[in-house]
Amino acid sequence: MKHIHLFLIIIISFSSCQSTSNPKKIEIGTISKIDVHSHYQHSRSYLPSFLKKWNMRSVLVDVAKEGPEGVERSWGHYQNHATTQPDLYFLCSSLIGTGIDAPDFATNAIKLLEEEINSGARMVKVWKNFGMVTQDESGNFIQIDDTRLQPIWEYLKSKGIPVMAHIAEPEQAWRELDPQNPHYGYYKNNPQYHAFTIPEIPSYETIIAARDRWIKNNPELQILCAHLGSMSHDVDMVASRLDQYPNMSIEIGARFGDLAHQDSEKVSAFFDTYQDRILFGSDYGNAMEETSMTTDQLNEEEKNLEQNYTRLWRYLASDDSLEIRGQKSKGLHLNQNILEKVYAKNAINLLKLE
Template sequence: MRLKTRLLAALAAPLALLACAPPATHAAAASSSYGVADFAKVRKFDAHVHVNVEDPAFVDQARADNFELLSINVDYPAFPSLALQASAAHHFTKLDPQHFHYATTFSMKGFGGADWARKTTAALDAEFQQGALAVKVWKNIGMVERDSAGQLIFIDDKGFDPVFDHLASRDIPLIAHQGEPKNCWLPLDQMTTKNDRSYFSAHPEYHMYLHPEMPRYETLMAKRDHMVASHPKLRVVGAHVASLEWSVDEAGKFLDAHPNAVVELAARMAQIQYQSVRDHQKVRDFFLKHQDRILYGTDLTLNPGEDAQAFKTQAHAVWLADWTYLATGETRRVDDIDADVRGLALPRSVIDKIYYGNAKRVFLAKQPS
């Protein structure tokens, strides 16, 4: 949800790209990978955004940049109410179903009560009738919500089983965001991105390093993994690289261990880039090996009252910067990690999967072409 720093960095980044590879390398990459100029030509899907207002600016920019969107409703206090989020989703689903799709969510109010699961599945079914393609669970599960005894509720709680089993029976994906970036559990001087250092220094109440009474990062990951393993027929989308953004090795292990899971990249590109500056080949190999299990996403968000026209400029800048990193071999400055970052120049076939094919399979398989 903390995209402002990244948006400003993308806008400030020089559009002139630095060539750091030898000419022969560039020639070889150009033969199999896309260039910056191909950005608008290629069909793309951003699998993690939040269109929280009925202003058409977000969808207009997506259309201009050849993107489809999955707007994710989430029980987040800084967002409009779930009812208002659903209203915006229904509006754009009817207005432009070619470019706009959405994921619904549920409230934790009443969890543990005898009727919670029945009411929740009924509410979700109503949203599926309106066009919802997936369901989101957020980090409030495990970090905020508590039961009647005052204990934190974790994502592998048996109380969720009827809902998750229902999703599995309907073949509806669950988008799971558990925990925070691992930086949240580190001292400020050990965090890998400026964005995280800035945010957690300004919001110590959310800096888990300062709160040993709260669950450790490893606990939240173990609970999430237990849930995924316990529901092998449930298709799971690990939001934000499944909160394993700090290590492509760990993200790979997660995918290897859970054949029912995929991951998306939303709001974690800088952490991926931090690793590729240190071991470019390892990061590139991660994308090559798991090319069928990675979805592109950003976490771009448009809320009521925000400058919609400025947002369009910002969204384009983020999308183009990410394309330059993933699809090309060009180098650009990434202020969030204070480094010049060389692009991965992934093959066109891999980019086509990450940017569209995988999302189509996960979310749109039942939809007409």
């Protein structure tokens, strides 16, 4: 429920302007790709051939959330899905702070992570419930730099497993909704994350500062900040963190609208400077079993995926005029070397893939 934006991304169809001719066009299939941030919980008959056509493999990222019945995870779905095509899928486990006051919290969390790493997890995701949702017994929102989590980071360092961190939200969540903002629709539909209307939620600055301290205090832990580290509205903010923290890298999924809102030449220079630490991700996914869908729904889903991946490719690889989440922009026209790094090589290095 809380992750509903994924499905909206797939369902909503965006309009895009007619492409201008691109003299040095790179064919999509020639660049090997890894979607480092996907939520394909369930298998699809069309997905293996779709991914092969795109020359893409995919990291299936679990998310741990609080539900009415306690912690909710989808690890089992992802694990089942990954085993259907081990050549196409990798796994990412998840961690949540619920129950952090228990003396054996870290020990139990490590035990579970160990099992899932042994079952193939290459990374562990922490989500925005750190900072914005989950409270300890004293009623404090648990920030990601909480010392009670430290044994878990030590364990992950010892295993060489990176953390994918979706901490905080776009700045828009702490502001009055602006219909021009790329995240307007999400907060309209998910008011529980519109921090502007929920004064108990700590400030954007508080959560980002805790995240920064955590990265700084764990220089041997590789931290992949999802969604441009929730600083997607300003690549300068991202750059300042990348300059300070050598163990930090970023993933760009579901924030292309924020990038498109900024000057393309500036964003292109940002990609050039940090080309070894930017990873492609989409945040696309599914939530229904194939057997409960009609042929029309499946065809529609595949068509939308094709359009959406194509739009992201055009933004990164071409100099086409296009529109993403209502933001009119021009493609970044990244060169082949940078595209190869962002689309796959950086993920291969971070996750130690073949």
